Amino acid sequence: xxxxxxxxxxxxxxxxxxxxxxxxxxxxxxxxxxxxxxxxxxxxxxxxxxxxxxxxxxxxxxxxxxxxxxxxxxxxxxxxxxxxxxxxxxxxxxxxxxxxxxxxxxxx
Amino acid sequence: xxxxxxxxxxxxxxxxxxxxxxxxxxxxxxxxxxxxxxxxxxxxxxxxxxxxxxxxxxxxxxxxxxxxxxxxxxxxxxxxxxxxxxxxxxxxxxxxxxxxxxxxxxxxxxxxxxxxxxx
Numbered sequence: 001x002x003x004x005x006x007x008x009x010x011x012x013x014x015x016x017x018x019x020x021x022x023x024x025x026x027x028x029x030x031x032x033x034x035x036x037x038x039x040x041x042x043x044x045x046x047x048x049x050x051x052x053x054x055x056x057x058x059x060x061x062x063x064x065x066x067x068x069x070x071x072x073x074x075x076x077x078x079x080x081x082x083x084x085x086x087x088x089x090x091x092x093x094x095x096x097x098x099x100x101x102x103x104x105x106x107x108x
Numbered sequence: 109x110x111x112x113x114x115x116x117x118x119x120x121x122x123x124x125x126x127x128x129x130x131x132x133x134x135x136x137x138x139x140x141x142x143x144x145x146x147x148x149x150x151x152x153x154x155x156x157x158x159x160x161x162x163x164x165x166x167x168x169x170x171x172x173x174x175x176x177x178x179x180x181x182x183x184x185x186x187x188x189x190x191x192x193x194x195x196x197x198x199x200x201x202x203x204x205x206x207x208x209x210x211x212x213x214x215x216x217x218x219x220x221x222x223x224x225x226x227x
Contacts, residue, residue, distance in 0.1 A: 032210075032211055032212075033211060033212050033213075035211075037153075037214075039153075043219075044203055044219055045145075045153065045214075045217055047213060047214065050208065050211055050215075051211055051213075056215065088152060088153050090153075090214070092211070095158065095165075095167040096167060097143070097158070097212065098155065099145075100152065101152040102152045102153070
């Protein structure tokens with residue numbers, strides 16, 4: 001089973017700052033099968049990025065994804081108040097899926 | 109508009125059983141792989157189970173294999189999760205979600221239903 005490790009666990013930033021979130025896989029993951037989700041308290045996760053770098057419908061362009069192999073990154077170019085949330089990465093590996101443990105982006 | 113509505117959660121004793129449902133609308137249900145994901149209180153997301161569009165293929169996480177059965181009724185646009193031999197560690201919010209084609213990401217999610225396993 002592929003294990004995804006997200007870092008940092010918590011990121012404390014101010015609105016307007018840049019956020020860089022990491023997702024590292026225990027073995028190589030095809031970029032096609034790497035996604036990122038945003039989750040706010042009491043809400044279901046929302047798809048942000050799929051195939052490592054494609055934004056989902058309605059996602060603003062301040063969100064971007066990159067990476068390949070075992071190292072993937074979600075970048076939020078300029079944090080807005082609505083962006084403070086938990087972010088999860090996910091990989092798909094033939095009829096099985098795994099998530100990272102999540103990164104919380106909090107207001108500094 | 110795609111909508112997924114889970115139901116069936118509640119309080120159950122250890123060793124007990126529960127059947128979750130997810131009613132779908134706004135898309136052609138039978139053409140989508142569907143999945144269940146859970147989230148224990150204060151924890152991350154954990155994939156639980158998936159089922160092919162026809163229902164003929166079922167997939168399970170090791171943590172629930174043998175205790176959980178996923179199924180679907182395409183005539184009623186409904187997904188099910190039968191959970192048996194429940195343990196305290198099964199306590200979580202359970203979400204159903206659609207799987208987007210071959211890329212495997214989950215593009216639509218329900219609001220979740222809470223399962224609490226406690227005596």
